[in-house]
Amino acid sequence: MTLKLLAVTGTPGTGKSTIAKKLSLLLDYAYLDGNLLVKSAKIAKSYDKKRKTAIVDSSLFTHEVLKVRDIHSKKGFKGLIVDSHLAHFLPSKAVSACIVLTCDLKMLEKRMAKKGFSKSKIRENLDAEIFDTILVEATEKKHKIFKFDTTKITEKDIKNLAKQLKKL
Ligand SMILES: Nc1ncnc2c1ncn2[C@@H]1O[C@H](COP(=O)(O)OP(=O)(O)O)[C@@H](O)[C@H]1O
Ligand SMILES: [Mg+2]
Known part of the structure; x- marks a missing residue:
């Protein structure tokens, strides 16, 4: 059986890793860390040092x-949840839902500062969130989108989000 994919995406600091891990437990889905995948599969074309x-x-x-999805298909999981700011680039026909996380700008700035991001990286990501x-x-990829604000949750x-996703 081909596993369902759930894409969890959003600007850095919106809470992708936090939410995706929680959802994977609530839904009995396997969890995939997109950053680790990029490193382990060595698919980065280059690294922008600045x-x-x-x-x-x-x-x-x-x-x-x-x-990874096909490997997990044989392991008895109900699906695979993909935690990555690239997850929404997956083809919509392979993805049952795309969860787009958002966050209030002041809070997002604080979270990125805590991650140790440079001023310019914070500015760039705040602009991405604003736009x-x-x-x-x-939306352009025609995903079934669940927009979820993580500022105060x-x-x-x-659990309510997981309930909605279970219905898919
Ligand atoms: N809903 C939330 N409420 C409060 N803090 C959160 C929430 N979600 C994430 N955080 C915190 O925000 C920071 C960024 O979360 P993280 O899951 O690493 O985001 P991302 O994976 O999108 O970069 C972490 O310090 C995390 O503990
Ligand atoms: Mg993360």
Whole structure:
């Protein structure tokens, strides 16, 4: 059986890793860390030193994610949840839902500062959040989108999201 994929995407600091791990437990899905995948599969085309960002071709990313999905298909999971700011570039026909996380700008700035991001990296990502860059890209890919604001959320909110996703 081909596993369902759930894409969890958003600007850095919106809470992808936090939410994706929680959802994977609530839904009995396997969890895939997109950053680790890029490193282990060595698919970064280059590394932008100034921006401290790996440049990754989205088709290579998709190829590697689908490989992981197929390996997990035999392990009894209900699906695979992909935690990555590239997750919305996966083809919509392979993805049952694309969760786009958002966050209030002041809070997002604080979270990125805590991650040790440089001023310019924080500015660039705040601009991406202001312009809804990821939401626009996910919409262009024609995903079934769940927009979820993580500024102030409770465990109950995450459980409610999981409930909605279970219905898919
Ligand atoms: N809902 C939340 N409420 C409060 N803090 C959060 C929430 N989600 C994430 N965080 C915190 O924000 C920071 C960034 O979260 P993280 O999951 O690493 O985001 P991402 O994976 O999108 O970069 C972490 O310090 C995390 O503990
Ligand atoms: Mg993360």
